Amino acid sequence: MLIKNLFRHWTYQVFAPGTVVREKYEAFKRLLGHDRVVHELLAVLEDLYYNQRRVDLEFVVRTYEAFSAAVADMIQELLAMCPNGYWSLKDYHKKFDFYVRFMLAPPKFYFSPPFILPLDQDLCLDEEIAGGKAAVLARLKQELLLPVPQGFVITTRAFHYFMEANDLYPYVRQQLAGLDIDDPASLTDTAQNLENAVLAAPLPEDVVGEIDEGLTRFERVDAGLERGCGPFKLAMRSSGVMEDGDVSFAGQYLSLMNVDMDDVEQSYKRVIAGKYSPAALAYRIRSGIPDHNTPMAVLVLEMIEARSAGVIYTRDVNGRDPDCLKIYSAWGLGGAVVDGRVTPDMIQVDQNGGVTSIRTGAKNSTLVPDAEQGTCMADTIHAKRRALSIGTAEIVTLNKWARKVESYFKTPQDMEWCLSPKRELYLLQARPLKAREPAKKNQPVFSPDLSPICRGGQIICPGKAAGPLFKLNRLEQLKDIPEHAVVAAAFGLPQYAAAIHRMAGIILRTGSTAGHFASIAREFGLPAIICSQGFDALESGNMVTLDADGGRVYPGQISSLLSPSPGPSDPDGFSKSILMEKLEFIIRFCADLKLTDPGSKDFTPDACRSMHDIIRFVHETAVKEMFFLGQRKGSRKKGARQLISGLPMLFYVLDVGSGAEAGLCAEPATKSMLDLADLVCIPLKALFKGLAHPDICWDEATHFDWESYDKIVMAGGIISPDSPQFGSYAVVSRNYMNLNLRFGYHFVILDCICTQSKEENYILFRFSGGGGNSGGRWRRAAFISGVLEKIGFVTQITADLIDGRIIEVDEIRLKEVMDLTGRLLGATKLMDMYLKEEADVEEYVTAFMNGQYDFRSFIGE
Numbered sequence: 001m002l003i004k005n006l007f008r009h010w011t012y013q014v015f016a017p018g019t020v021v022r023e024k025y026e027a028f029k030r031l032l033g034h035d036r037v038v039h040e041l042l043a044v045l046e047d048l049y050y051n052q053r054r055v056d057l058e059f060v061v062r063t064y065e066a067f068s069a070a071v072a073d074m075i076q077e078l079l080a081m082c083p084n085g086y087w088s089l090k091d092y093h094k095k096f097d098f099y100v101r102f103m104l105a106p107p108k109f110y111f112s113p114p115f116i117l118p119l120d121q122d123l124c125l126d127e128e129i130a131g132g133k134a135a136v137l138a139r140l141k142q143e144l145l146l147p148v149p150q151g152f153v154i155t156t157r158a159f160h161y162f163m164e165a166n167d168l169y170p171y172v173r174q175q176l177a178g179l180d181i182d183d184p185a186s187l188t189d190t191a192q193n194l195e196n197a198v199l200a201a202p203l204p205e206d207v208v209g210e211i212d213e214g215l216t217r218f219e220r221v222d223a224g225l226e227r228g229c230g231p232f233k234l235a236m237r238s239s240g241v242m243e244d245g246d247v248s249f250a251g252q253y254l255s256l257m258n259v260d261m262d263d264v265e266q267s268y269k270r271v272i273a274g275k276y277s278p279a280a281l282a283y284r285i286r287s288g289i290p291d292h293n294t295p296m297a298v299l300v301l302e303m304i305e306a307r308s309a310g311v312i313y314t315r316d317v318n319g320r321d322p323d324c325l326k327i328y329s330a331w332g333l334g335g336a337v338v339d340g341r342v343t344p345d346m347i348q349v350d351q352n353g354g355v356t357s358i359r360t361g362a363k364n365s366t367l368v369p370d371a372e373q374g375t376c377m378a379d380t381i382h383a384k385r386r387a388l389s390i391g392t393a394e395i396v397t398l399n400k401w402a403r404k405v406e407s408y409f410k411t412p413q414d415m416e417w418c419l420s421p422k423r424e425l426y427l428l429q430a431r432p433l434k435a436r437e438p439a440k441k442n443q444p445v446f447s448p449d450l451s452p453i454c455r456g457g458q459i460i461c462p463g464k465a466a467g468p469l470f471k472l473n474r475l476e477q478l479k480d481i482p483e484h485a486v487v488a489a490a491f492g493l494p495q496y497a498a499a500i501h502r503m504a505g506i507i508l509r510t511g512s513t514a515g516h517f518a519s520i521a522r523e524f525g526l527p528a529i530i531c532s533q534g535f536d537a538l539e540s541g542n543m544v545t546l547d548a549d550g551g552r553v554y555p556g557q558i559s560s561l562l563s564p565s566p567g568p569s570d571p572d573g574f575s576k577s578i579l580m581e582k583l584e585f586i587i588r589f590c591a592d593l594k595l596t597d598p599g600s601k602d603f604t605p606d607a608c609r610s611m612h613d614i615i616r617f618v619h620e621t622a623v624k625e626m627f628f629l630g631q632r633k634g635s636r637k638k639g640a641r642q643l644i645s646g647l648p649m650l651f652y653v654l655d656v657g658s659g660a661e662a663g664l665c666a667e668p669a670t671k672s673m674l675d676l677a678d679l680v681c682i683p684l685k686a687l688f689k690g691l692a693h694p695d696i697c698w699d700e701a702t703h704f705d706w707e708s709y710d711k712i713v714m715a716g717g718i719i720s721p722d723s724p725q726f727g728s729y730a731v732v733s734r735n736y737m738n739l740n741l742r743f744g745y746h747f748v749i750l751d752c753i754c755t756q757s758k759e760e761n762y763i764l765f766r767f768s769g770g771g772g773n774s775g776g777r778w779r780r781a782a783f784i785s786g787v788l789e790k791i792g793f794v795t796q797i798t799a800d801l802i803d804g805r806i807i808e809v810d811e812i813r814l815k816e817v818m819d820l821t822g823r824l825l826g827a828t829k830l831m832d833m834y835l836k837e838e839a840d841v842e843e844y845v846t847a848f849m850n851g852q853y854d855f856r857s858f859i860g861e
Helices: 002-008 023-050 057-081 088-104 127-142 156-165 169-177 184-200 205-216 261-276 278-286 392-409 475-480 494-502 516-524 578-590 611-627 682-691 706-713 774-790 811-827 840-849
Strands: 116-118 151-154 233-240 255-260 296-302 308-313 325-331 345-349 355-359 365-370 374-379 413-419 425-432 458-461 464-472 485-489 503-508 528-530 543-547 552-555 641-644 651-655 673-675 728-732 736-743 746-753 762-767 794-798 801-807
Touching: 023 057, 023 578, 023 611, 023 736, 023 794, 023 801, 057 088, 057 169, 057 578, 057 611, 088 578, 088 611, 116 127, 116 205, 127 151, 127 156, 127 233, 127 296, 127 425, 151 205, 156 169, 156 205, 156 296, 169 184, 184 261, 184 278, 184 475, 205 261, 205 296, 233 261, 255 261, 255 365, 255 374, 261 278, 261 296, 278 494, 325 365, 325 392, 345 392, 392 413, 392 425, 458 516, 464 475, 464 503, 475 494, 485 494, 494 503, 494 516, 503 543, 578 611, 682 736, 682 746, 682 811, 746 811, 762 774, 762 811, 774 794, 774 801, 774 811, 774 840, 811 840
Parallel strands: 464 485, 485 503, 503 528, 641 673, 651 728
Antiparallel strands: 116 151, 151 296, 233 255, 233 296, 308 325, 308 413, 325 345, 345 355, 365 374, 413 425, 458 528, 464 543, 543 552, 641 651, 728 736, 736 746, 746 762, 762 801, 794 801
16 A cells, blocks of 8 residues: 555656756656656556456546546647647547547436336336346246236336435445455445445435335235234345346345335335445446446335245256256245255256155254344244255245246246245246356266365355365454455355455355355355365364365365366456456557557558557657757757667757756767767766666577567667667756657656755656567566566556656665666566566566576577
8 A cells, every 4th residue: 555655646757957948848748747647547447458457437437537638638738849730639539539438438327207117017027127136027927927926116217316316426436436346445435435325315205206106006915904004014125237137146235124114215225225235346346347237226025924935946056967956945034045044955856847856954043024123033943943844736836937937038047936824935036047067977076085174065166276264254354354265154145245356265054055145156156165064173274175076175285186177267257247348448449559650651640540549649749849859950949969879779868957957068069979978967877887788688689580570569679770760868967867768669768866865866667568468568567577676666567567666865876776777678678578487587587686687598498
């Protein structure tokens, strides 16, 4: 955090060049500042895309808006430098900006009636109005004629109207833009702020009126029972758009049971506020779904005080018996089954409707209605604990219904059901089931020659994992789970999804594969089992290996067990998420670069096809305007002059100092060509000392096709052809240097003050780009950062962009650091092309610190 704050306040300072102040130079300095910001923000966008960072879309929007504004500022400063040209750049910027903002804009939403819909109305079939859960229930009722509880849905239009009437959307966007779901404090604070804002806002009168009308239409539950005269209770369940679809949101949103009619309005706000709970925020963002794609509808259903309830899976989720259907059942309300708080009965039924196996669970507790809490766990009477909680007739009926629903939706189903005290069956929910492909027959099972701690576990999600064990006893401990830990918990709660990215695997003591967290584990590809045998022997801190395929846990890390079973590369499908689709579009219009050759006749504003092209054109043109003033016929201004350094690079110097502050000797005022002896600038002299170190090889490397490489990178790394367009440039005074050094597509930027005052001295370093692939560029970035840190810089890497800073060092040490920086730049000319393995980075850093500056000998080792 300290480093982050340091970088947040970095600015490129410019040493006051005495009385030499030019408007064009001032515009150029501002342009360089905007260029710095542009590349920082572009690196963030590229990092989000290429490294698939899990952030809310609002963070992307804010980053892009700042990026686009900085590009516009660059154009404005270029026009200040040369007012008579390049105005078409504004039109191209406006065009690209429109495309990207159109892609980032939220979908059109409606906040006009209907605010409620009965389940038997056609509009209730539309998920965009009724939400996922309600739309499916409406289909079960209307099209399959299956029994569901009576009720209605408070629509997404009511949600939009509520948010719009209270002006909550701007606040939501602001909060989400600053959210870091990997920071528990940020996640908790953001969720609390958003939930509080929703709960504090009043419901519009129009919405209240329609809800009241819906409540009056409820039929009497029992003969003679009028509304308000008896215990008529309601269940209020989330029905978010996209909920219960390919991304399930299983257990992430709030459901309220046993709600009194008088509490419906406040309960409605509690359910929609649950859209912003820590678990729901983390789950949605990790699934790559923008907030505006998940408006919330709320189901208001007759509360069925269930005799028993449970879940149906129409397929074996582990693929071992693909033709079987499984019914999970427990006494009381079904929440205890989906939350994993009881081990339910399990009945397996084949395709012909025959029961092939029955396993009764230890149902020691029952979830029952409670007047104060809504529901609570109560002890099950002893006679029922081992008794089957569902009868043969119900098994036959549920099997028939489940097959019908699966056939209708043409995909395996995960369904919830309940049985009333009068033994009336109801369906409560249906959603796609993520089932594993059937296992290959006769596939060998590897078992190490070691006694497991736990054995006989039930598979929730297959896979293997190793890590330190962490026993999770309370929700408050979620923030304490270390990275890559194997978690052990009594049962699986949906809230665990907020920390799932830190889990390597999970072991549950009780529950079933039908729980909400089980669904989430499968979505994220988290190896998971339910295993009571040996669970108490698990101790926090001990290294363990979880073999979920075999339902076992072993002590220590067993490499031979882990290696044969690599997990899927994209287990949660994030690469194909909505967020990644939008980022791909953004990268195409922001980061793609076509203008690679400033000397080409096509290097014009009209050839720009992306923001990056605009950035490149503006920077190149500004440099040309700034440093070649003296080459223009009739110009009276002193321009930049070429420095002959003895190195194969083209270098120009512009002295903005005067008198005692001049960066060049007084004598070369009339010389068109300078040499190193003409330099007075202290930091530039120190840098060239490093660049000219005798152990740095400036010969062309024979390992590469330079002709092809030059076409890609323009100038073969740091070595430039003769055109001034490919040169490097320095603005100098005696103690100040601002250097733009050619290094592939972009530049090394060095900004430095070196005086006798330690407090004033600093070096700012920036490196970005290269001609290799992204992996090579990022490995080179890691190498450069490693060396910079060794010589005293504080660094930050974003993708292949490196920022480094060193401050408050004395003059002697600063010159030493600048010398070493010159050696570093010389040593890394083509490192992105031949630094092949991440493991080699540390070896290269060590070699450099030991005086190795030519790494060609490392190639092919």
